[in-house]
Amino acid sequence: MGRPRSTDYEVKRRRILEVAAPLFARHGYDRTSLAMIGAAAGVAKSLVYHYYRDKDAVLGDLLRRHLTELLTAVEAAAAADERPADRRLADMAIALLEHYRDADAEHEVQIAHLKLLPEPVREELWALERRLVALFTDALLDSVPGLAGDRRHLKPLVMSLFGMLNWAFLWFREDGPLDRRAYAELSTRLVLGGGHAIAAERAAPASRALAQVAS
Numbered sequence: 001m002g003r004p005r006s007t008d009y010e011v012k013r014r015r016i017l018e019v020a021a022p023l024f025a026r027h028g029y030d031r032t033s034l035a036m037i038g039a040a041a042g043v044a045k046s047l048v049y050h051y052y053r054d055k056d057a058v059l060g061d062l063l064r065r066h067l068t069e070l071l072t073a074v075e076a077a078a079a080a081d082e083r084p085a086d087r088r089l090a091d092m093a094i095a096l097l098e099h100y101r102d103a104d105a106e107h108e109v110q111i112a113h114l115k116l117l118p119e120p121v122r123e124e125l126w127a128l129e130r131r132l133v134a135l136f137t138d139a140l141l142d143s144v145p146g147l148a149g150d151r152r153h154l155k156p157l158v159m160s161l162f163g164m165l166n167w168a169f170l171w172f173r174e175d176g177p178l179d180r181r182a183y184a185e186l187s188t189r190l191v192l193g194g195g196h197a198i199a200a201e202r203a204a205p206a207s208r209a210l211a212q213v214a215s
Helices: 009-027 034-041 045-051 055-078 085-099 104-116 119-143 154-166 180-214
Strands: none
Touching (some): 009 034, 009 045, 009 055, 009 104, 034 045, 055 085, 055 104, 085 119, 085 154, 085 180, 104 119, 119 180
16 A cells, blocks of 8 residues: 555645746756755755656646646636627636736746657647637637638637737736736737638628629
């Protein structure tokens, strides 16, 4: 029988992840050691091994928790109700950006270091990312049905929204002219405006053809 876990097992694991994220972001994955993580967490390196077998396991768990919590927040914002579709998309963008409020390091590590993990772990994490993309794609299509089947523009529009939100940590300041909610609203309006314009352009030839038939 294995040794039972202490009552604060998950608390200590969480602490290790909390200190690992800024270390990975600041020094890079290769230059961050388990000894550095242990020192930042206030525990010996040997105790870090009690929770994680190696540095890959720390990084994988860090990103798994980050993406799972992010997905949970966005799914809650995407839940069907009486809101207009545009409002629901904006609320999802707000949820995404609000979740990044205290997770800039985790987000930066996700962008820079997820690809360094072993393939099975990468695939698991990429599946979570794809689920996020699918949620936003469905919401955009609900807002702009005319984009259905438009393989040329639909994904670029969705990824442009992610780009505006995901890279805001490079320049966004909490004391700036826009708060997180306002910036998420602005980003959503930009993408929706482009989406409606593209959908109108796609519909124009069909409208002209119908007019010619009618005449």
